[in-house]
Amino acid sequence: MQNVVEVEAPEEGRRAVADLLLDDVEYVNAAPEREIIGSVEPSGEANPQKAVGERIRVGIVDDHAMVAEGLGVLLREQRDLEIVGIAATVAEAIELVDRRHPHVLLLDYRLPDGDGATAATEILRRWPSTKVVMLSAAGGDELLARSIEAGCSGFLPKDRSGQEVVSAVRAAYRGESLIPTTVLVGLLDRLRRAPQGKAGDLTQREFEVLRLLAKGMSTEGISSLLFLSEHTVRNHVRNILAKLGAHSKLEAVAVAARDGIITLEDRR
Amino acid sequence: MSRSSERRITVVLADDQDAIIDALRRLFAEQPDIELVGAGRNAEEALKLCMEHEPDVAVLDVRMPQGGGAVAAVEIKSRGLRTRVVALSAFDDNATRDHMMTSGAVSYVLKDRPVTELLKAIRDAAGSASQGEGVAS
Numbered sequence: 001m002q003n004v005v006e007v008e009a010p011e012e013g014r015r016a017v018a019d020l021l022l023d024d025v026e027y028v029n030a031a032p033e034r035e036i037i038g039s040v041e042p043s044g045e046a047n048p049q050k051a052v053g054e055r056i057r058v059g060i061v062d063d064h065a066m067v068a069e070g071l072g073v074l075l076r077e078q079r080d081l082e083i084v085g086i087a088a089t090v091a092e093a094i095e096l097v098d099r100r101h102p103h104v105l106l107l108d109y110r111l112p113d114g115d116g117a118t119a120a121t122e123i124l125r126r127w128p129s130t131k132v133v134m135l136s137a138a139g140g141d142e143l144l145a146r147s148i149e150a151g152c153s154g155f156l157p158k159d160r161s162g163q164e165v166v167s168a169v170r171a172a173y174r175g176e177s178l179i180p181t182t183v184l185v186g187l188l189d190r191l192r193r194a195p196q197g198k199a200g201d202l203t204q205r206e207f208e209v210l211r212l213l214a215k216g217m218s219t220e221g222i223s224s225l226l227f228l229s230e231h232t233v234r235n236h237v238r239n240i241l242a243k244l245g246a247h248s249k250l251e252a253v254a255v256a257a258r259d260g261i262i263t264l265e266d267r268r
Numbered sequence: 269m270s271r272s273s274e275r276r277i278t279v280v281l282a283d284d285q286d287a288i289i290d291a292l293r294r295l296f297a298e299q300p301d302i303e304l305v306g307a308g309r310n311a312e313e314a315l316k317l318c319m320e321h322e323p324d325v326a327v328l329d330v331r332m333p334q335g336g337g338a339v340a341a342v343e344i345k346s347r348g349l350r351t352r353v354v355a356l357s358a359f360d361d362n363a364t365r366d367h368m369m370t371s372g373a374v375s376y377v378l379k380d381r382p383v384t385e386l387l388k389a390i391r392d393a394a395g396s397a398s399q400g401e402g403v404a405s
Contacts, residue, residue: 063380064380065379065380065381066292066381067285067287067288067379069295069383070287070290070291070295070383071291073295074290074291088380160290162290
């Protein structure tokens, strides 16, 4: 079907994605309808960006109503999550985000009126702070690459478990990128065949930040580990993306691994 | 709809998409009258589960690797199991629907419909199963 892959995103889209990744707190202003609920404590890790008692607003997009409803049951069981809407098409998904401003959108890749990457691109153009987690029935590197280029925060393949979906929502909300390692390996193969970014020229500090990104650490995690302000970390990330010609933190990690700047086995 | 006994409707489910199995497992768990006794990912697993449990209803995806719902439906019938087959499908076309119905399915439910339709199909199928057997217990 959609086998055309745009390796180079338009400059404008690229900036929107960079903004999304670099300005993790922006969504607070972008969600005027946030509801505060009593004394419910979020389960899982604390999120310093989230007001106490605030739940993560989640939207679900899947043309298979049964899957959407099943996800709904799962997510409603989580006390820190709140479902703000369910959509079945790209058009409905865009309307859902326009109206309900979810923090995190679970987006099925295959929809009747278009694909998830196109939907994500449009949604992130309108609401750059939305975290989009792509759900896919049929995996594939092509699809993953398009999702990442569209600026998605996470990707869950076909064999996902319910707990993985919940973890992905929380991770995306925290500004982390969540992609299974098995999926990443396929992406690396694809990137090896793609035109090279401008690797190198990384400062020692940028290299350090990149290595921590590769471990899946969030901006705030890196800032506290390296004793830097989050603002400084974001600047480093911005520079890393520019130097590597990447659209997202995730792509930066993939490009760096491809070019041998880091190794994904790097667990030090 | 009140059933004549307290016994729950036993269901075997087969679909190659984990997301569907996962979703339906959760949705079935919310139904007091429905019990999922097994889930498989292809026709062979579905048949094995049906032989083992002889459930009231088998919910079978029409397209699965190594044999879709039609294959399993034919086998269920030919082995004389009392299990009624409900076809679950992403394909809204007559050819697929007809193929499933002639293979022995009692109903055909689309995945883009609300789960209430599937639940109704399961309850209807279970009702016809107990009537067909003449068992009211």
